Amino acid sequence: DTGVSQNPRHKITKRGQNVTFRCDPISEHNRLYWYRQTLGQGPEFLTYFQNEAQLEKSRLLSDRFSAERPKGSFSTLEIQRTEQGDSAMYLCASRRETGGAIGELFFGEGSRLTVL
Amino acid sequence: AQSVTQLDSQVPVFEEAPVELRCNYSSSVSVYLFWYVQYPNQGLQLLLKYLSGSTLVESINGFEAEFNKSQTSFHLRKPSVHISDTAEYFCAVSYGGATNKLIFGTGTLLAVQP
Numbered sequence: 001d002t003g004v005s006q007n008p009r010h011k012i013t014k015r016g017q018n019v020t021f022r023c024d025p026i027s028e029h030n031r032l033y034w035y036r037q038t039l040g041q042g043p044e045f046l047t048y049f050q051n052e053a054q055l056e057k058s059r060l061l062s063d064r065f066s067a068e069r070p071k072g073s074f075s076t077l078e079i080q081r082t083e084q085g086d087s088a089m090y091l092c093a094s095r096r097e098t099g100g101a102i103g104e105l106f107f108g109e110g111s112r113l114t115v116l
Numbered sequence: 117a118q119s120v121t122q123l124d125s126q127v128p129v130f131e132e133a134p135v136e137l138r139c140n141y142s143s144s145v146s147v148y149l150f151w152y153v154q155y156p157n158q159g160l161q162l163l164l165k166y167l168s169g170s171t172l173v174e175s176i177n178g179f180e181a182e183f184n185k186s187q188t189s190f191h192l193r194k195p196s197v198h199i200s201d202t203a204e205y206f207c208a209v210s211y212g213g214a215t216n217k218l219i220f221g222t223g224t225l226l227a228v229q230p
Contacts, residue, residue, distance in 0.1 A: 004159070033217065040125070042206050042220030043160070056215050091160070102148045102167050102210060105218060107160040 002026065004108035006092050012114045013082055020078045021111040025094030032075050033105070034067055035091040036060065043091055049075060050097070082115045089113075118142055120209050122221035130229050131199055137192040137224045139181075139207030148210040149190040150218065151181055155203045163205070166190065177201075202228045 005024040013019050025032050030051050035043035046065070047057045051072040061067075064082075069075040079086055089110040095103045121140045129135045141147060151163040164175040171183040181192045190207060204225050208218040 031216075035220075040222065042120075042122075042208075042222050043218075045217045045219070048215060048217060056217070093160075097216065102165075102212070102216060104162050104165070106162075107152075109157075109159040 004092055004094055004106050006090075006108035006111045008111060009109065010112045010114075012116065014116050015084060016081055018078065018080045019082055019113060020076055021090050021092075021113075023075045023077070023092030023094075023108060025074070025092070026096075026106055027073075029094035029096050029106070030072070031095045031097045032069055033093045033095075034075070034077055035093065037089040037091055037110070038087075046077075079113070082113075084115045087113055087115045118144070118209070118211055118219055120207050120219055120221035122207055122224050124224045125222065126225040126227060128227045128229060129197055132196050134195050135193065135197050135226065137205050137207075137226065139190045139192065139221060141188050141190065141207075141209045143188050144211050146212060148212065149181070149183060150208040150210070151175075151179070151190075151192050152206045152208060152220075153203050154206065154223075160206065163192075197226070197228050199228050199230060201226060 007022045033048040034046040037043045049069040064080045067077045089112050091110045093105045093107045095105045119142045149166040152160040153163045164173045166183045174180045179194045204223045206223045207221040
């Protein structure tokens with residue numbers, strides 16, 4: 001059983017560097033979501049894809065953040081010129097969306113970013 | 117604004133005691149409600165969900181939650197907890213629509229003590 005896979009699991013970087021996280025969703029899941037979770041908070045929605053189309057971005061996603069899902073399969077989340085406030089757990093989740101039905105959202109184990 | 121409130125950041129309880137984790141959401145015409153559990157160093161896992169129908173929903177490991185529309189609540193309960201239930205529990209709501217995104221509460225740490 002291959003669930004949602006995220007890499008790397010941990011990333012430590014210096015302020016100002018760029019980082020990229022990868023998410024491999026469950027195959028045949030057409031919806032892919034990115035969330036951010038900081039200490040003591042619940043996950044906060046960042047953006048989502050329907051196949052390869054990015055359909056919504058949160059205000060939390062500044063212009064330093066970019067996400068792609070080029071072939072409607074895996075997705076990448078890139079943060080440019082990282083700041084200490086970017087330190088968080090970045091969560092990826094996927095689901096199979098059919099005709100508006102609420103399917104279960106499956107989460108990966110997350111990628112923890114620490115910006116020094 | 118759409119929001120979920122979990123008033124208790126931490127709930128300590130002794131093993132075999134009952135527990136209730138509270139969740140309230142901002143009102144809307146239709147909502148879909150979820151409880152997720154996060155064990156240490158693991159990802160979020162769906163515990164149970166309310167989409168429609170019976171307002172009382174149950175999980176396979178003894179948890180239950182009741183959708184109360186008048187009180188806009190979806191509290192999670194278990195009559196007898198185990199040490200292994202120690203985890204962070206997140207309540208989440210979806211208001212449907214095109215995004216179908218989940219809005220999460222801040223989480224409640226259930227700390228079961230022997």
